[in-house]
Amino acid sequence: MWQALHDELEELGFTVLAIAMDGAEGARPWIEAADPSYPCLVDNDHHVADLYGLVNVPQAVWIDESGRIVRGPETAGATDGFRRMDRSRFTMPEEAIEERKRVRERYLEAIRDWAHEGARSSHLPDPAALAASLKPADPAIAEAHARFRLGRHLARHGREQEAQAQFALAVQLHPDSWNIWRQTAGKDERGLASGEAFWARVDALGDRPYYAPVDTGKTPGRS
Numbered sequence: 459m460w461q462a463l464h465d466e467l468e469e470l471g472f473t474v475l476a477i478a479m480d481g482a483e484g485a486r487p488w489i490e491a492a493d494p495s496y497p498c499l500v501d502n503d504h505h506v507a508d509l510y511g512l513v514n515v516p517q518a519v520w521i522d523e524s525g526r527i528v529r530g531p532e533t534a535g536a537t538d539g540f541r542r543m544d545r546s547r548f549t550m551p552e553e554a555i556e557e558r559k560r561v562r563e564r565y566l567e568a569i570r571d572w573a574h575e576g577a578r579s580s581h582l583p584d585p586a587a588l589a590a591s592l593k594p595a596d597p598a599i600a601e602a603h604a605r606f607r608l609g610r611h612l613a614r615h616g617r618e619q620e621a622q623a624q625f626a627l628a629v630q631l632h633p634d635s636w637n638i639w640r641q642t643a644g645k646d647e648r649g650l651a652s653g654e655a656f657w658a659r660v661d662a663l664g665d666r667p668y669y670a671p672v673d674t675g676k677t678p679g680r681s
Contacts, residue, residue: 459535463566464496471523472573477501479515479637484649503610507637508603511595514636514669520572520582528572528582530591533669535565541660541668568674581675602632609642636668 464474474496478485482500489498506512510519511531520529539554568581583591595603609624625642632638639659643651660668 459562459566460496461492461494463569467570467573470573475499477506479504479507480641503607504603504637512637513634527592528588530588532672535562536669537561538668545657564674565672598631602628602635602638605631606638
């Protein structure tokens with residue numbers, strides 16, 4: 459979907475910048491399969507997640523041509539419909555699939571409106587709401603990212619046991635970060651942390667969302 463959006467809006471000066479919160483080998487198959495014409499980066503140590511307060515994928519931050527954030531970190535067109543999946547058959551109810559399509563298209567339409575209307579777009583929050591979405595990380599979250607990066611450093615130097623101890627502390631300090639948990643958890647044959655531990659963690663959320671819903675506001679018609 460991002461390639462199609464990039465192609466549609468590129469002439470307006472819009473581009474997608476995709477950043478994988480993963481190692482190069484984990485991200486490579488997905489990037490090669492997508493064959494994107496927009497830039498794709500790999501953030502092994504989650505510097506971008508730390509700087510922008512990202513906790514999951516897909517999330518997005520809208521940045522204008524002057525380099526100013528105009529919408530803070532948010533879920534990028536995803537829903538919690540996957541939680542209704544029949545895990546024995548890996549199928550989802552039709553209504554969950556349709557809801558996901560509607561949410562995704564609503565989010566993409568908001569981006570289209572911003573690309574066309576710029577600062578006049580009704581999808582840009584007011585300054586107070588934007589400031590609230592860009593609060594600096596509290597000390598526990600800052601420490602979690604530091605311990606995650608320390609764990610990455612230790613792992614690169616063959617000190618796996620010490621690395622795992624740092625990763626465990628990072629997850630404990632920042633339990634809302636699925637990015638940190640996902641990169642430090644066990645992986646399946648596809649390189650994904652999507653086994654029993656993942657589902658147990660999702661189920662433990664209870665009524666809390668995995669993907670926080672986003673209010674994009676209304677979409678005015680464009681001539």
